[in-house]
Amino acid sequence: xxxxxxxxxxxxxxxxxxxxxxxxxxxxxxxxxxxxxxxxxxxxxxxxxxxxxxxxxxxxxxxxxxxxxxxxxxxxxxxxxxxxxxxxxxxxxxxxxxxxxxxxxxxxxxxxxxxxxxxxxxxxxxxxxxxxxxxxxxxxxxxxxxxxxxxxxxxxxxxxxxxxxxxxxxxxxxxxxxxxxxxxxxxxxxxxxxxxxxxxxxxxxxxxxxxxxxxxxxxxxxxxxxxxxxxxxxxxxxxxxxxxxxxxxxxxxxxxxxxxxxxxxxxxxxxxxxxxxxxxxxxxxxxxxxxxxxxxxxxxxxxxxxxxxxxxxxxxxxxxxxxxxxxxxxxxxxxxxxxxxxxxxxxxxxxxxxxxxxxxxxxx
Numbered sequence: 001x002x003x004x005x006x007x008x009x010x011x012x013x014x015x016x017x018x019x020x021x022x023x024x025x026x027x028x029x030x031x032x033x034x035x036x037x038x039x040x041x042x043x044x045x046x047x048x049x050x051x052x053x054x055x056x057x058x059x060x061x062x063x064x065x066x067x068x069x070x071x072x073x074x075x076x077x078x079x080x081x082x083x084x085x086x087x088x089x090x091x092x093x094x095x096x097x098x099x100x101x102x103x104x105x106x107x108x109x110x111x112x113x114x115x116x117x118x119x120x121x122x123x124x125x126x127x128x129x130x131x132x133x134x135x136x137x138x139x140x141x142x143x144x145x146x147x148x149x150x151x152x153x154x155x156x157x158x159x160x161x162x163x164x165x166x167x168x169x170x171x172x173x174x175x176x177x178x179x180x181x182x183x184x185x186x187x188x189x190x191x192x193x194x195x196x197x198x199x200x201x202x203x204x205x206x207x208x209x210x211x212x213x214x215x216x217x218x219x220x221x222x223x224x225x226x227x228x229x230x231x232x233x234x235x236x237x238x239x240x241x242x243x244x245x246x247x248x249x250x251x252x253x254x255x256x257x258x259x260x261x262x263x264x265x266x267x268x269x270x271x272x273x274x275x276x277x278x279x280x281x282x283x284x285x286x287x288x289x290x291x292x293x294x295x296x297x298x299x300x301x302x303x304x305x306x307x308x309x310x311x312x313x314x315x316x317x318x319x320x321x322x323x324x325x326x327x328x329x330x331x332x333x334x335x336x337x338x339x340x341x342x343x344x345x346x347x348x349x350x351x352x353x354x355x356x357x358x359x360x361x362x363x364x
Contacts, residue, residue: 015209041215046072046111047362048152052121053077058344058355062116066361071114074107076100079121082141087148098151114156114362117164118340120145158361163316164339170212170248173315173336180310181303182334185253191246193239199249200236206252207231253325253333259298261322262343263312268305271346272298272326294348306331311337318361 047066051059055077063073081087086101098109113161125134125140147159160165169172174184188199200207210228231249255275262269273293300308311334312320321341325333347354 016141024321044111045070046074046107046113048112048151048155049073049075049109050078050117051075051119052079052128055119057348058342059118061344061347061355062118062358065356066363069359069363071359071363074100074105074112076102077121078119078145079124081145081163083124087144089144089148089151092094098148098150108155109151112152112155114158115149115152116158116358116362117161120168121162156362156364158322158358160316166321167315167317167339168339170336174334175313177311177334180307180314182307183309183331186251186336188249189246190249191242193236193242195258196239196242196249198237200231200233203251205233208250208252209235210248210250212246212248225332228308229241254327255325256328256330257298257322257326259300259322259332260295260341260343261300261308261324262341262346262352262354263308263320263322263337264315264354265361266309267357268300268308269343269346269350269352269354270298270300270358271295271350271352295345297350297352300332305314315339319358 025027049059049063057076066073076085078085082104084102086099088097088099090097091218100107123138125137129137171187171189174187186199186203188195190196190199207230208228209231230252258274258275260271260273262271273295275293283312308322311322313334315337317337317339320337320339321342321343322332323335325335327333343352343354346352
């Protein structure tokens with residue numbers, strides 16, 4: 001493979017520059033740690049768990065549930081690649097194979113029955129990496145992971161990565177939601193300040209801003225967030241900042257409760273939070289202090305449940321975290337579905353058996 005006019009020098013530079021960062025949090029011991037151990041003589045009973053090194057509660061719960069069903073969970077922390085995990089994909093007329101080496105264990109593609117694509121994380125690269133090689137190393141690492149996972153195309157997936165990527169399209173979500181009969185907020189995606197100001201006037205100043213794609217999520221709030229924020233009149237003067245990036249603007253819907261619905265293979269696990277008790281969390285519940293709000297079990301009407309199932313079928317998702325608003329009048333408004341959205345707080349606080357449902361979806 002040629003990288004330029006001096007291939008041997010360039011390849012050497014890339015090889016030396018793409019060293020990973022070993023300054024990561026220690027892998028936390030847990031009561032389910034031993035179930036990640038592999039018995040290489042067995043085949044066809046492995047469930048590959050794609051996550052990152054700081055993700056624990058939900059992954060351990062699903063791994064535990066899988067082990068009780070006779071599966072062998074294999075955890076792959078995708079942020080450990082390429083520093084601590086090794087991937088190899090070999091294709092040819094005489095020999096083909098896909099292999100992961102991680103935490104002293106070896107896994108071949110033929111052993112994998114199902115894949116839970118909970119998180120596919122960016123690689124953690126070394127701090128001394130030459131900046132001119134950073135993007136190259138990230139792109140090559142992600143391409144290698146994507147190519148490796150293609151070798152698992154015959155496995156059962158929750159969810160298929162291609163479906164996840166497609167479903168993360170906010171405008172596709174909203175259009176699909178309308179097609180199955182859900183109510184959605186008026187929405188504008190733009191980098192045009194004039195269009196933003198027009199929309200602000202038309203919704204009488206009741207407007208919020210959000211991103212097209214999530215940055216990252218965490219059950220304990222440890223990761224970075226870009227919250228949904230109220231747009232004020234003074235913000236309109238900063239419209240020229242849209243030249244750096246477009247944004248999503250939506251009509252702000254009055255809330256009685258905000259619902260998080262964990263959808264798993266047709267099952268709906270509904271948690272609700274009363275954000276009116278929190279001034280900081282009224283626009284985005286994730287900004288609420290723990291003492292201000294509590295999750296409570298809830299339900300959705302039958303016709304709404306049918307529409308949500310129809311939406312998930314249309315998007316091709318086995319799992320998704322659906323966010324809804326219940327207005328003071330009792331109407332439900334669809335906000336979005338996050339194909340990799342968090343559900344740990346619903347299982348922890350409300351004792352919903354979501355990990356069991358995900359394990360069952362993987363081990364059918």
